[in-house]
Each structure stands twice: as structure tokens, then as C-alpha cells.
Amino acid sequence: MDAPRSPRRTVRFLIALAAILSALPLGYFLFLHEPPAAPPPPAPVVPEVPRPPEQAPVARSSLKLEEIHGTVEVRRGNGEWHAVRPGEALHPSDAVRTLEGSYAVLVNGETVEVRMEAGTEVSIEALTDTLSRLMLANGMTTTRVKPGARQTFEVRAAGSDAVARTEGGRFTMSNNGKGTVAVGTQEGEVAFIGQGKVVIVRAGQQSIIRPGRGPSDPTPIPTSLLLKVNWPARPTLTRRQMVVSGQTEPGSHVDIEGQIIPTDDQGRFSKTLPLQEGSNTVRIHALSVGGLRQELKRDLNVDTTPPKQVIVDPGMWNDPRPDGQ
Template structure:
């Protein structure tokens, strides 16, 4: 009986050891559970993209009759503060003037009798089409902007890729002139490229490549064929003359387009009595800087013409009789 009693503690201890094995494994050998997942960071608020306002040219000066062509084809008066957008046209009538500004980068100055349209207008490029007349393109200092002016009905493109200013004229018949006031302008025509630097100008005639750039002349060589007789009976006067090709000419305030050789003519209706006929030629060249002190190269010629349509007095019968007696002696 003693033998079983001795084995009892052993069996109890064995049972305790076997029972402790799972506990030890759980406590010492089991991999710890993974840490709880971190909470996701709150979403970062992304500001909604701000829509960029489409670029446009804004009228800052309007003098005389300046009109904008709207999508329905009608022409309506332009006003200061109004915008000229892509594919829209603007024209200045005789004796009128307009200035447009595009943001902080560019300016367009329109002479009388000028028509332009906007082909492209972005942060980096402005492109306009000069239908006729004379316009000045300005890229302000410190701006990285390309300004391109094409001439309608002509193979001519002038490009300014840095700050500066240049003027282009177009007679609408293929004669184009470019004068640079500041910077360097690339003039392309008939596959030929010339660089028109400050103080120079070049001319493109129909079917021809650009002329070699030359210094802006101090005179436009304006010559007018005035009538020899200052007193006339006719109320119409045909004014003919010649000037430097590419110039803009006004005869009594009406814009006239000289031809490729600079010839021009216009009929002027005169009134009874004394008339002063004024002829003015304006070139593409100018002297001075972008910000002021600019002097356009121009020349004027005036002539007084007297119209007297009063018929001569009829001779009375005594006058005729006395005249006959005098002739018979």
C-alpha cells in the first residue's frame, strides 16, 4: 500500500507540469498580437482650382468713331473699359484713335483708318491681324511675351520676342512697312527673314521679299501736285502726290492708301471761296522710348485754293454798241 501513496505526489506534479505547458506557451512563446491600426490622418483640404480669366484687350482710350464687330456681324461703338476678345475686330474711322491694353504685358495703338482683329491672346503670346491702316505693338519692359502682327492680303509677319515697340502699316494691297522703335523685330516675307532693329524700317511690296532694313528717314519725301491756278471754277480738285512707300496719308482728314511706289490721289470737294487743302503723311518710323518722348516721323503740305463759280457779268446793249464803234475806228 505504500507504493501507490509515493506515486501520488509524482503524478500530481506531472499533471501540474503538463497543465502549465499551455500557459507558458501562451505567456512566453506566443507572438504578441499586432498593434491596433493607426487612425487615418484627416484629409488635407485642397483648394479648388481658380479659373483663369480669359485674356482680353481692354480699351483704355477711344477718340472719335471706333467700332467693334460683334458675333452677329454688326458694328457697334467701342467704349473705354470694354474688352476685345479673340476673333473680334475693331476699326477706327478717319480722324479717330484707339489704345488697347492686354494685362500688364502688351499695348496696341491704332491710327485713324485702321482695322485689326485678335487671332490669339495668351499669357505668353499675342497675335493680331492688321487688315489695313497702321498700328503700333508694344511689349512692356520686364515682360516675357511674344507679340506677332500679320498683314492681311500680304505675305508679311512681324514678331517681337522681347520688350520693345514697333509699328506696321498695311495698304490692304500687299504693301507693308515695319518700323522698330525699341527692341528687335523679325520680319518674314516670301520666305526671307530680316531683323529690323531700333531706329530702322523695312518695306514689303506685293510679291517681293522684305527690303534690307534701313535707318528711319528724317523726311517722308512728300510731294503734292498742286494746280498752277489758285483760283478755279470747279468745285472738285484731284489731289495727287507721292511719299515714301508704306506711309499713311491723309488728304483733308480722309485716309488714303498709297500704292507700292508711294503714289496717292483723292478727289476733294471744295466750297465757294477760299479753301485750305491739307495733306499729311505719317511713316512707320519714330524716335524715342517706349514710355514717352516718342516723335512720329511725319510731313505736311498745305495749299490755298479759291473757288469762284460766279459767272462773268453780261454786257448790256450800250456796251456792245460802244465796243462796235471802237472797233470800227
């Protein structure tokens, strides 16, 4: 039989067994245990893109006929021309025209006022709270734009690339419909554009665009308006019509007895004017983009009565005296 173990050996054995048992978890962790998978990296923070503010619909501005004198007509879109009354509203694609001896005033509240002279036609291209644009087909307009109203006003010229633009002031623009466009500024300043050239026409200045050319350099508005007329050499005419011709400043508005006569790029004009039997007073009126006016008149008499026939007494050929006496 084996001898009984001594207590000392028993204590050693128990201590060793305890050490082995305590080392097992550490060994498992170091050699057998698989470390947990690394956590996925955090998702990148994508900055939130602010949504663009919803654009409100473009505000429409109003334009109406405030004052009418004579016959003024409007055309809606591609419709027919018809007479209008004061207070009627105008919209983009509408057109307005003043007949001979007439005028009209268009307004946009207290911001814009446009006066159309006789024989003028404009069409509305744009009307918003920040931009108003008209097309001047022919004739003459005077526009006033209230400064500081944050309103850009443009007038384009039909038959040309000419544009007049202002954000405040008063200016007159004319278009003969054949490429001659003139601008005169009474208040503020106007950008006058054509053929890629831009000039600034300030108060008291005027500029002109001729066919195929850019605007001329601004010049001071003259103190008087040139108006020459080729009157008949004799005050009595034997026909019931006459050719009235003459010359004025290019871009001016010429009115002969209520009839609007277009001028060419040199300011020349010509018109066959009907007359009545007897006394006639012919008046010719010119208006420049600088606001200058000039009028000439002439009293003429028309007498188309044929000359009286000369009655010859047949007896005057019967001389009772003998031949040779």
C-alpha cells in the same frame, strides 16, 4: 533441428538489415523520386511609366480698349459693327476699326499697348499669357511690348503673308490692304517675315514688303519724310472739287482733310477732294512707320460765278454818219 545461431551471426544480420533499411530512402530519392518542377522565372520588372501631368487649360490674356477718340467701332464674330466705349474687353474673333479722324489704344495690362491710327482695322486672332496675335486689315498700328514679360506679339497683314513678331520693343506697322506692308522699329527688334524671307529690323531701322516680294533689307529711318503734292497751277478754281495727288515714302499713312488716302507700293496717292465756294485751306498730312511726320497746306479759292454777260448797245451799229464819211 537447426542449431541455434551464434550471437555473432545475429549481430551481423542486424547490422546488414539496418544498412539496407537506411539505404532505402536514399535510393528512392535517387531513382524513384521525381524532382520538383523548377519554379517559374520571376516576372520581368516593367518600369512604371510616369503619367504625363494633366495639362491645364491655356490661360487667356485680356485685351481691352483703354482710350478712344472719335468714332471707334467693334464687331463681335460675324455680327454688326457698333460703337464702343473705353474699358470694353476684346476677345478672339473680335474686330476693331477707327473711322476717319479717330484713334484707339488697346492694352493688355502693362505688357502690351497698341495704338490704332485713324482709318485702321484689326481683328484679334489669339490671346494667351504667352502669345497675342492681331490681323491688320488696313491702316497703321504702333505696338509696345514690355521686354522680359515672356509675351510674344505678332501682327499679320491681310492680303499678304507678311508677319511682324517681337518679344519686346516698340514698332509701327502699316498695311495698304493691297500687299504693301512696312515696319519701322523704335525700340528693341522685330522679326519681319514674308515670302520665306526673314529680316531683323532693329531700333532705328525700317523695312518694306511689296506685292509678291520678301521684306527689303533694313535701312536706317531717314531724318525727314518725303511729301510732294501736285497743287493746282492757279490758286483760284472754277470748280468745287479738285484732284489732289502726290507721293510720299511707301508704307506711309496719308491724311487729306481727315480722309485717309491709301498709297501704292511706290508711295503715290490720289484723291478727288470736294471744295466749298470761296476760301479753302487744304492740309495734307503724312506719317511714316519710322514715326516721321510731314504736313503741307495750300490756300485755294473757288469761284464758280459765271462771267458777266457783255451787253451790246444795238444803236452802236446805227452809225448816223453818211456812208463814205
